Amino acid sequence: MHPLEVLRAGLADLQVRGLHRRRRISDTPCAPRIRIDGRDVVAFASNDYLGLANHPELIEALSQGARQYGAGSGGSHLLGGHSRAHALLEDTLAEYCGGFARNPRALTFSTGYMANIAMLAALAGPGATLYSDALNHASLIDGARLARADVRIYPHGDAAALGEMLAADAHAGVKIIVTDAVFSMDGDIAPLADLLALAERHQAWLAVDDAHGFGVQGSDGAGSVAALGLRSPLLVYMGTLGKAAGVAGAFIVAEETVIEWLIQRARTYIYTTAAAPALAHAAISSIGIMRGGDGQARRARLAGHIEMLSAAIGTRRTTGTGQASGLPRAGAACAGSETACLPRSSTAIQPVLVGANQAALDLAETLLAQGFWAPAVRPPTVPPGTARLRLSLSAAHEPADIERFIEVLSAS
Numbered sequence: 001m002h003p004l005e006v007l008r009a010g011l012a013d014l015q016v017r018g019l020h021r022r023r024r025i026s027d028t029p030c031a032p033r034i035r036i037d038g039r040d041v042v043a044f045a046s047n048d049y050l051g052l053a054n055h056p057e058l059i060e061a062l063s064q065g066a067r068q069y070g071a072g073s074g075g076s077h078l079l080g081g082h083s084r085a086h087a088l089l090e091d092t093l094a095e096y097c098g099g100f101a102r103n104p105r106a107l108t109f110s111t112g113y114m115a116n117i118a119m120l121a122a123l124a125g126p127g128a129t130l131y132s133d134a135l136n137h138a139s140l141i142d143g144a145r146l147a148r149a150d151v152r153i154y155p156h157g158d159a160a161a162l163g164e165m166l167a168a169d170a171h172a173g174v175k176i177i178v179t180d181a182v183f184s185m186d187g188d189i190a191p192l193a194d195l196l197a198l199a200e201r202h203q204a205w206l207a208v209d210d211a212h213g214f215g216v217q218g219s220d221g222a223g224s225v226a227a228l229g230l231r232s233p234l235l236v237y238m239g240t241l242g243k244a245a246g247v248a249g250a251f252i253v254a255e256e257t258v259i260e261w262l263i264q265r266a267r268t269y270i271y272t273t274a275a276a277p278a279l280a281h282a283a284i285s286s287i288g289i290m291r292g293g294d295g296q297a298r299r300a301r302l303a304g305h306i307e308m309l310s311a312a313i314g315t316r317r318t319t320g321t322g323q324a325s326g327l328p329r330a331g332a333a334c335a336g337s338e339t340a341c342l343p344r345s346s347t348a349i350q351p352v353l354v355g356a357n358q359a360a361l362d363l364a365e366t367l368l369a370q371g372f373w374a375p376a377v378r379p380p381t382v383p384p385g386t387a388r389l390r391l392s393l394s395a396a397h398e399p400a401d402i403e404r405f406i407e408v409l410s411a412s
């Protein structure tokens with residue numbers, strides 16, 4: 001078959017299985033009220049949890065950064081692209097979320113995807129074993145592959161099962177436990193304190209991807225590790241700057257020695273152009289907002305939104321048909337159920353489980369026709385049979401947006 005025909009057949013197959021993905025074009029800044037594909041909608045789609053992506057101070061900081069440092073970095077960090085803005089951002093991040101380490105230091109990356117690959121591939125060497133949560137993000141899965149380590153998957157959020165695996169692996173090689181802190185498609189939180197206790201007992205690294213917790217978790221937004229007051233030199237913390245922080249990029253905070261090792265060995269740090277310094281300059285402003293009164297007020301407002309939406313969708317029940325009018329998705333509702341269930345989410349990520357791919361797409365289309373963008377997420381992003389709407393809340397939503405959405409969803 002002609003190579004193009006192979007691809008055409010593959011695309012047709014994705015269509016038939018309800019797995020074909022499409023992009024929608026937005027003509028407006030990232031905000032709950034956006035214009036996509038020429039239609040005005042209220043979106044529950046972005047990771048702009050604090051509503052900072054469109055904050056005037058950040059927009060100003062970005063332009064000021066561009067005036068000061070230019071539009072691009074011009075090179076990789078080790079060959080001329082490392083600017084004062086990157087250095088200042090590193091210091092700010094180490095101070096903000098490095099409370100868990102003795103000598104915290106930070107390193108910035110162009111994206112969270114690259115930071116995760118760096119974290120795993122550089123820490124693991126030959127003979128290393130990686131213990132990875134079954135629902136970890138794709139970038140951690142890819143990082144584990146590139147680490148060329150022996151990868152063991154432990155059941156989602158199950159520290160007891162992980163403990164048994166670690167106890168059974170009495171070899172002396174490097175061990176790394178890796179987990180999302182807030183799971184990107186379910187919104188539940190990893191048992192970080194239990195995982196850290198295991199890491200300490202077995203002298204393993206605990207690599208935490210806090211893409212969805214940084215800026216949101218903890219009273220000052222310093223993230224999921226700080227929120228629990230955990231402390232250990234074995235912690236390696238990854239946060240992203242394109243979600244709650246409203247800009248772009250990512251970072252790792254860890255003990256000084258770990259960061260120095262990453263600078264020497266992390267290929268996704270060394271062999272890529274440094275992000276525009278203006279982005280780092282804007283991220284410093286963003287952290288200022290997140291740590292201050294404005295950030296606190298935004299987290300409080302978001303918490304109110306989460307309570308409202310989770311109370312409404314947490315009570316939905318299954319029809320047994322895979323249709324959207326109420327599959328169980330939370331806590332006690334799941335016990336003994338034969339239908340797939342999701343754990344209760346207390347975060348800004350609120351999934352509504354649908355089941356079948358096409359049913360999830362149909363529900364998303366129905367909602368879109370009524371002015372709400374609630375994206376359907378399907379395999380392989382989520383396990384087969386658990387297609388869902390992935391709703392994400394922002395402090396920039398109005399309570400009325402959520403009330404109206406709940407009404408429309410309930411009637412769909």
Ligand code: PMP
Nearest residue numbers: 111112113137139184211240242
């Ligand atoms: N980790 C998690 C849990 C994520 O959800 C994402 C982005 N969706 C990433 C890492 C990657 O971050 P970035 O978008 O900055 O590449």
